[in-house]
Amino acid sequence: MKCSVYIATSLDGFIAKPDGDIEWLDHPDYILKDKKEDFGFYAFMDSVDALVMGRHTFEKVLSFGEWPYEKPVIVLSSKNIALPEHLQGKVLLMNGSPEEIVKKSTESGFRHLYIDGGKTIQQFLNAGLIDVITITRIPVLLGQGIPLFGETEYDINLELISCSEFENGFVMLTYEPIYPGKT
Numbered sequence: 029m030k031c032s033v034y035i036a037t038s039l040d041g042f043i044a045k046p047d048g049d050i051e052w053l054d055h056p057d058y059i060l061k062d063k064k065e066d067f068g069f070y071a072f073m074d075s076v077d078a079l080v081m082g083r084h085t086f087e088k089v090l091s092f093g094e095w096p097y098e099k100p101v102i103v104l105s106s107k108n109i110a111l112p113e114h115l116q117g118k119v120l121l122m123n124g125s126p127e128e129i130v131k132k133s134t135e136s137g138f139r140h141l142y143i144d145g146g147k148t149i150q151q152f153l154n155a156g157l158i159d160v161i162t163i164t165r166i167p168v169l170l171g172q173g174i175p176l177f178g179e180t181e182y183d184i185n186l187e188l189i190s191c192s193e194f195e196n197g198f199v200m201l202t203y204e205p206i207y208p209g210k211t
């Protein structure tokens with residue numbers, strides 16, 4: 029199973045404001061002249077079989093109104109979530125360790141997962157299960173918020189695979205984590 033992260037952070041490493049707000053990602057200064065530029069997002073989405081997101085990210089996506097995903101979405105929660113009618117068959121609920129989530133996903137036939145949500149990504153990283161991390165650094169300092177990264181059980185070195193800059197100041201970095209003892 030391949031697990032990838034594709035996420036945007038402020039320059040100081042936050043994925044959302046403390047209350048979960050992500051509107052700062054849509055600041056008018058970030059509009060590109062090249063309307064076709066999608067930061068590789070659609071190619072990335074084409075390459076994944078399913079998304080795995082934490083409950084907080086799921087609740088944020090639900091607040092948008094329209095469900096944006098065509099691929100299956102696995103929502104992680106320890107709670108009993110009542111899925112809205114229109115998401116039956118599109119959203120799978122799971123609970124367990126990252127290893128268990130990957131095992132169940134493999135049994136469902138998935139080969140490439142898009143892991144999303146700060147706490148969720150941190151768990152998968154600590155389990156040594158994230159293969160690729162693409163971070164788009166947004167040129168803003170939020171000062172506080174929900175962090176992408178958190179405590180790790182050991183140092184995780186990363187190999188820089190690519191780095192691209194955009195006219196709006198976004199910098200996209202792709203890394204592959206190197207886990208001790210894992211080849």
Ligand SMILES: NC(=O)c1ccc[n+]([C@@H]2O[C@H](COP(=O)([O-])OP(=O)(O)OC[C@H]3O[C@@H](n4cnc5c(N)ncnc54)[C@H](OP(=O)(O)O)[C@@H]3O)[C@@H](O)[C@H]2O)c1
Pocket residue numbers: 034035036037042043044047048049050081082083084085086088104105106107122123124125126144145146147148149151174
């Ligand atoms: N900047 C970006 O590109 C970007 C991308 C994604 C998300 N976001 C933002 O990030 C915020 C959410 O991130 P977050 O760090 O707060 O949380 P998150 O990872 O989205 O959700 C955390 C929750 O997921 C559940 N969970 C995670 N792993 C689990 C597991 N192994 N088994 C069972 N449940 C598990 C738990 O829910 P329970 O409490 O129900 O057990 C946990 O409290 C939102 O505001 C979202 O909009 C930003």
